[in-house]
Amino acid sequence: MSKHIKGVTISQVADAAGVARSSVSRAFTRPEMLSPETVNRIMAAADQLGYRPNHTARALSTGRYGNIALIVPDIANPFFPPMIRAAQMQADSANFCIFLGNTEENGEKEDQLIGRFTGQVEGLILASPRLSDERIWAHAEKLPLVLINRDIPGISSVLIDSSVGVAEAVTHLAKLHHRKMVYISGPPVSWSNRQRQEAFDKTALALGVETATVPTLRPDFESGRKAVEAMLATGATAGIAFDDLTAQGVLTGLAERGISVPADFSLIGCDDVLGSVTYPALTSISSQSSEAGQAAIALLLEMLQTSKHADLRHMIATHLVVRNTTREPHSAVTSG
Amino acid sequence: MSKHIKGVTISQVADAAGVARSSVSRAFTRPEMLSPETVNRIMAAADQLGYRPNHTARALSTGRYGNIALIVPDIANPFFPPMIRAAQMQADSANFCIFLGNTEENGEKEDQLIGRFTGQVEGLILASPRLSDERIWAHAEKLPLVLINRDIPGISSVLIDSSVGVAEAVTHLAKLHHRKMVYISGPPVSWSNRQRQEAFDKTALALGVETATVPTLRPDFESGRKAVEAMLATGATAGIAFDDLTAQGVLTGLAERGISVPADFSLIGCDDVLGSVTYPALTSISSQSSEAGQAAIALLLEMLQTSKHADLRHMIATHLVVRNTTREPHSAVTSG
C-alpha cells in the first residue's frame, strides 16, 4: 500500500507548535531549559503528529551513536547465545542497541564486519576473536574495544578463568582414583583452549596423574564423536573435553561403541551450556558465558563514559558442577 | 591512551587530493562519473589517511540505513540461533547489518525495542512475536515488516508449515501400531503451537488413533521434564512434543523413571534443533529455522527494493526425520 514512509521531522513539529526547531529538540533532550507550557505544547504537537526522534540524525550531530557491535565466531555454538542475551539486556538498560556479527570462525570476515560497523557504533565487543593481535590493536586504536576470551596487553577484556575449574575437575577425577586422563582439545588458536590445556597438564602433573591429549578440528558435536577412537586408544579411563558440544559428541561416540558412562568411562565437559540437558547429565565446568556478556558491555559502557581507552580486566571464576558422568574406574573398584 | 577518536572525513580527503568534497563522495559511490586518474588520486589520498565512509552520515542523506532489525523472543532457545545466523549471512551478502533484539517473551519489551530501532533501520523482522495483531499492524504501517511464524493478513511472513511434518509423524507412529498418542503442547499464544496441535488432532482422527494433550508452561527443558507424569497418566505409548527442548526434557523425565526410549515409549520432537545430539538420537520434525531466517531477509530486501508493502508469504515445508526414539510398542509386538 504505502510507499517509502517519510517520518515526521522536528520541523513539522516546530511548525505545528509555533516554535523554532531548536525548541523542539530541547523539549526532548533538555526540557528543563524550556518553560513547562512550551514543553507541553510541543509534546502535544509531537504526539499528535506521531513524531519519533531520528536516531541517525541525532547520532550524526552528537557523535553518540547509541549502538554497540558484538561479534562472535558462531552464534549457533551454545556457548554464545546466553552471552549475547545477557549483553543485549545489559545494553538495553543503558538504552544502547546491539549489532550482531557472525564471523563463521573466519578472521577475514571479522575484519570486514568491523568495517561495516564503523561510523555507526560507539564501541566493539569481540568474543573469542580469530584475528591476529596486530589487527585487533589496529581496530582498538580507532574504537573502544572489549575482548571476551582473549588476552592482549593494552586492551580491555573479560576472561573466563577456566584454570580453577579444570583443576577442580582433574582433582575430582583423581579422587575417584583415575590414574590416566585425556584432554580432548579445541581450536589451537583459541585462548581458552590453551588455558585449559595448561591447567589440565599442570594439575595432573602435580597430582601424579598420567595424561594424554587428543586434538579436534572444531569445537562441535562431530569432532567429539570422531575423537572417541583416538581417545580410547590412549588407555585413559576419564576425559575432559574442551567444551560441552565436544563432550556430547564423545558421549554419543561412546554410546555407539557400547561403552557406558560413567560405568566404563568418566567424562567432563567445559562451559556447562548443556548442563542437565544430556543424559546422563553431563558433569561440566561452569563458565557463565552470560556473565561474560554482561560484564563486557558494562566495561565498554564505562570506557565510553570516561572516554579513555582503559586497559581493564574482568575475570570470571569457574567451578566444577558434578552431575552423572563421573565415577570410579573399574580398576579402582577392584584394587581399592 | 587516545581520547575520542575523530574519524577522517570526506573534507580531509578532498583537501589532500585537491578536489571538491563531492568528487570524493563520487569516487566511492559512482566512480564511473569521474576520470580514472581522479579516482586513483582520491583513493590514494583516502587510503593514506585511513578514510572510512561514515555509515551514519550516508544514511542520513540517502535515507538508506543499510540496517535491519531482527527481534526474537529468546535467543537462548536453540530454535533461534540457526535462524539468526542465516539471517545474518543473508543480510551480509547484501551489505546490510543486523540489529538483534531479545524480548524475553515479552510483548511490551518488543514494542520498546522497535521504538529504539526506528530511524536507524530500513526494515523489521519479528520472529514469533508476542505482540497483538493491532500493534503489529501499527508498526507495519511505519516500516517494512516481515513476520516469522505468525500469520497476519496484509503482512508478509515466513511460515514454517509444520502440518505436513506432524502428519508424517503421526502416520509414522500409527504404522508402528501405536494406538494412543499424546501431544505435549507449547505456548497457547504461539501460532506454531496451534498449527501443530491442529495437525496432530486431524491426522490422528483420520487414522482412528486415540489422542491426548498435555499442556506446558514454556517451551523448555524443565517444562518437558515436569510434563512426563501427566503424559504417562494418559496411557499413551507415544508422544509428540511441541519442540525439541521439551522433548529432551521428556526424554530425561522418562529416563529418571527407568522408562526406556524407544523400547517402552516412543517420542518425537519438533524443529529438529538438537538432532542427533541427544542420546538416543531424537526423531524430530525438521523445520529448518535457518531457511526461515534467510527467507525473511530475502523477502524484506525485496520489499525494500520494490519499495512497496507487499503482502508476501513464504512457506517452508517440514518433514519427519526418523532417528532412534521411535519403535513399536510392546502391545504391538505381542499382538502383531
Add this chain to the structure above:
DNA sequence: ACTTGACATGCAACCGGTTGCATGAAAACT
C-alpha cells in the same frame, strides 16, 4: 525610573556525507 540579571526562545552553523544543477574545457561536428 533605570540598570542588571535571569531566563526563555530563536538564529544559524555544524555533524559527514549525497546529489541536482551549473560551469568550463575538451572533443566532435558542420
Add this chain to the structure above:
DNA sequence: AGTTTTCATGCAACCGGTTGCATGTCAAGT
C-alpha cells in the same frame, strides 16, 4: 574556425537533528 555536444568537476542545498551564542522580555535590585 565556429558551434554544439560530451564529460569531468565544483557549488550549494539538503538529510534531521544539536548547540553556542545572540536577542528579547520581564522581574528584581538600587
